[in-house]
Amino acid sequence: MTLPKSESTHGVSLFDARPFFEKTLVYGVQHGLIDQAKLEAIAEEAPRGMVQIARYFGSEYLRPELEKARDRLVNLVSLHLQDASSGDLRVAAGLLRDHSLLSRSKAGSDLLKALIVMPQNTHFGMNERGGFSDRHIAQLARWSLASHADYQAEFLARQHAVLVVEAALWLADQLGLSADDLQDAEPDAEAVIRTALLLNMARRKELPDWVTFEKLIAAMRKQQPAPALLTLPKSLPKAYRAVVETVRQSVLADWPRLLDARLPARKLFDQTPAFMGRYFWLEDGLSEVSQHDRNRSSAWDKLTQGHSDDGTVLTLCLSVAAGNAPKTLLTDKTAAALVRKIRKHGWQPALATQYLQAHAPEQHQDDFMGLWQEFVHEAQAALISDRDPKLLDALSLLRRECNVA
Numbered sequence: 001m002t003l004p005k006s007e008s009t010h011g012v013s014l015f016d017a018r019p020f021f022e023k024t025l026v027y028g029v030q031h032g033l034i035d036q037a038k039l040e041a042i043a044e045e046a047p048r049g050m051v052q053i054a055r056y057f058g059s060e061y062l063r064p065e066l067e068k069a070r071d072r073l074v075n076l077v078s079l080h081l082q083d084a085s086s087g088d089l090r091v092a093a094g095l096l097r098d099h100s101l102l103s104r105s106k107a108g109s110d111l112l113k114a115l116i117v118m119p120q121n122t123h124f125g126m127n128e129r130g131g132f133s134d135r136h137i138a139q140l141a142r143w144s145l146a147s148h149a150d151y152q153a154e155f156l157a158r159q160h161a162v163l164v165v166e167a168a169l170w171l172a173d174q175l176g177l178s179a180d181d182l183q184d185a186e187p188d189a190e191a192v193i194r195t196a197l198l199l200n201m202a203r204r205k206e207l208p209d210w211v212t213f214e215k216l217i218a219a220m221r222k223q224q225p226a227p228a229l230l231t232l233p234k235s236l237p238k239a240y241r242a243v244v245e246t247v248r249q250s251v252l253a254d255w256p257r258l259l260d261a262r263l264p265a266r267k268l269f270d271q272t273p274a275f276m277g278r279y280f281w282l283e284d285g286l287s288e289v290s291q292h293d294r295n296r297s298s299a300w301d302k303l304t305q306g307h308s309d310d311g312t313v314l315t316l317c318l319s320v321a322a323g324n325a326p327k328t329l330l331t332d333k334t335a336a337a338l339v340r341k342i343r344k345h346g347w348q349p350a351l352a353t354q355y356l357q358a359h360a361p362e363q364h365q366d367d368f369m370g371l372w373q374e375f376v377h378e379a380q381a382a383l384i385s386d387r388d389p390k391l392l393d394a395l396s397l398l399r400r401e402c403n404v405a
Contacts (some may be wrong), residue, residue: 124182353373
């Protein structure tokens with residue numbers, strides 16, 4: 001039995017290491033697709049192409065550069081023919097027959113240039129914007145000698161990154177954020193998608209700042225929504241559905257921790273390494289400060305029952321300075337007990353100042369601290385005097401300056 005030329009006597013296919021360009025040329029000649037005139041045209045073009053490539057990457061006057069240029073020419077033509085024909089030698093031979101050798105070399109070069117400027121990852125801050133330029137020539141030099149298998153593997157990896165980035169851009173646009181905004185913020189595209197999926201579930205229409213995102217998580221923890229409610233947006237283009245579904249699965253993996261009310265949101269998203277940068281919100285320092293001020297004002301108003309008069313502030317500060325819980329109203333009995341405590345153990349006006357810095361609304365802190373310092377200066381003698389055993393002067397002072405009923 002005679003085995004086909006493509007097989008060895010052991011029945012194992014031989015590896016054909018010839019460049020795809022050479023295989024295409026041989027196939028075209030054997031099957032009558034490439035005639036003698038075309039062969040002569042290729043032979044005439046090849047030296048010119050080699051010189052052009054050597055000049056582009058280095059020098060056409062050095063023999064090693066010309067030899068490398070020959071390899072690059074063959075490889076670029078092979079890359080284009082194999083990619084455009086999907087490995088079909090008949091289709092490739094037709095392309096070689098119908099077009100010049102140098103145009104096929106340029107087509108291969110264009111494939112690589114397009115690859116080089118594709119995103120390498122999904123981080124908005126790590127990808128270049130714009131097309132191929134002189135700064136990419138060194139990369140093109142390396143890729144011009146790479147195999148089609150290497151090109152294809154890199155293309156598929158970068159194509160995935162492109163789809164993730166494009167999906168994030170599409171979702172961000174639906175939420176009122178532009179590509180320039182994302183480029184400035186520099187998040188991972190997956191982080192944008194994760195947050196967009198949560199917003200879609202909550203039927204929110206804008207990307208949140210931290211304060212709003214924190215409230216979103218708090219609402220989720222209160223409602224404990226079922227994972228099935230986390231769905232893809234109905235209008236999401238079909239081209240992006242697969243990559244967004246992959247990210248959706250990662251959100252579902254996060255689900256138990258997202259809904260764990262025992263872990264503060266700030267600690268989870270800003271202090272847990274696995275979650276830092278995993279979700280995206282707009283950085284708005286003014287918003288966070290405003291929210292902090294609102295929270296502090298709310299707590300202060302609850303303590304003071306909405307009063308900010310001098311008597312209320314001084315009564316509170318006096319209680320804290322004496323080491324007591326903050327109070328805004330004293331009876332005659334508690335006022336007398338407070339003075340006795342100060343005379344026996346002393347007082348620490350600085351504690352009240354620190355309390356104001358930590359709890360009073362920021363816009364009133366300077367006024368409150370100034371009021372307190374003035375009171376300390378005027379009241380010191382009466383509060384600690386041993387010449388007033390019946391506390392008459394001290395209590396008279398407190399009735400005049402503080403809230404004593």
